[in-house]
Amino acid sequence: MTDPITIGVDGSGRSLRALLWAAHDAKLRQCPLRIVHVLPQLHSYATTGEGRAWEASNWDEGVTTEATAVVREAHPDLDVISALPTGNPAAVLLAEAERAHTIVLGAKGMGGFGSLFLGSVALQVVGHAACPVVIVNHLTTGHGRVVVGADGSPHSMAALAYAFEEAALRGAQVQAVHAWSHPGPHAYVSAAQDAMAKEHLQALQGWLAPLREAHPQVEVVEQVPDEPPVVALARASDRADLLVVGSRGTGGFHGLALGSVSHHLLQFSQCPLAVIRPRE
Structure with a gap:
C-alpha cells in the first residue's frame, strides 16, 4: 500500500486549512489520506477498550467525522482513513511519520498539539519526523x-x-x-x-x-x-x-x-x- 499523507486535526479553522492542503496533495500523489486526531492519555485506563471508549467522546469522534466528510465532498474518489489514537501527541505523530509519506499540521489550533505550534510538540515533530512535515499557516493557491x-x-x-x-x-x-x-x-x-x-x-x-x-x-x-x-x-x-x-x-x-x-x-x-x- 502506498504511504499515506497523514494530517493531524483538532477541529479548529487552521486545522481545516491544513486538511484541505493535505487532501489536495494526496489527490495529486494518488495516495491515501490518513486523518488523525490525538486523544491525550489522561487516565491510567485510557488504553483499555473501556477507557478509549470513554475518552473518545462524541466531540472527538465528531472531529474526524467532520474532517472525513469535508474531504469526501471535495475529493469523492480519495481513499480516506481516520484514527483516534491515545497518547503523547509528539510520540503519536512521530510514530505516524514512520509509515507516512508526509505529516501535515496546522500552524495553531484550539487544543491538542496544534496549539503548541511553536512549543515542544510541533518542534519535535518537525525536527525528528522520518518523513517530510508540512506546516500550514496561510493557505495560498494560484501562484504556480x-x-x-x-x-x-x-x-x-x-x-x-x-x-x-x-x-x-x-x-x-x-x-x-x-x-x-x-x-x-x-x-x-x-x-x-x-x-x-x-x-x-x-x-x-x-x-x-x-x-x-x-x-x-x-x-x-x-x-x-x-x-x-x-x-x-x-x-x-x-x-x-x-x-x-x-x-x-x-x-x-x-x-x-x-x-x-x-x-x-x-x-x-x-x-x-x-x-x-x-x-x-
Whole structure:
C-alpha cells in the first residue's frame, strides 16, 4: 500500500486549512489520506477498550467525522482513513511519520498539539519526523510557484528533490533560492562581490543540474540574493504556493534537530512550509 499523507486535526479553522492542503496533495500523489486526531492519555485506563471508549467522546469522534466528510465532498474518489489514537501527541505523530509519506499540521489550533505550534510538540515533530512535515499557516493557491532554499547540504538536497517533485505534480515553477551574505558594506557593488555572486550561482546550478535532468518539464528560476536566508525565503514565500527547506543547513551544529533558518521560517513563512530531512 502506498504511504499515506497523514494530517493531524483538532477541529479548529487552521486545522481545516491544513486538511484541505493535505487532501489536495494526496489527490495529486494518488495516495491515501490518513486523518488523525490525538486523544491525550489522561487516565491510567485510557488504553483499555473501556477507557478509549470513554475518552473518545462524541466531540472527538465528531472531529474526524467532520474532517472525513469535508474531504469526501471535495475529493469523492480519495481513499480516506481516520484514527483516534491515545497518547503523547509528539510520540503519536512521530510514530505516524514512520509509515507516512508526509505529516501535515496546522500552524495553531484550539487544543491538542496544534496549539503548541511553536512549543515542544510541533518542534519535535518537525525536527525528528522520518518523513517530510508540512506546516500550514496561510493557505495560498494560484501562484504556480514552489520556492526552495538551497545551500548544498544533504538536508538542502533532500529539500530540492521534494520541491521538484511537488512542482511536477502541480505543474508549477521551482524558484531555487541560494541566499548568501557579502562580508563588506552593501552601499556599492564591487568586482569582488560580483565574482562571489557568480560563484554562488554556479554552485546553485550544479545542485540543480540532476534534478533538472530528472524533471525536464519543470521551469526553474535561480536566485542568489545577497541577504540572510530567512529574509530572502520569507519574502519569496509571499508569492508561492509552497516553501521548502531542509531541517538543517550548512550553518547548523551537529546534533541539532532543527536549524535556525527552518525554525524562524515556521513563524515568518507566508505560505505552507515543508521541512525536509534526508531519509535514513
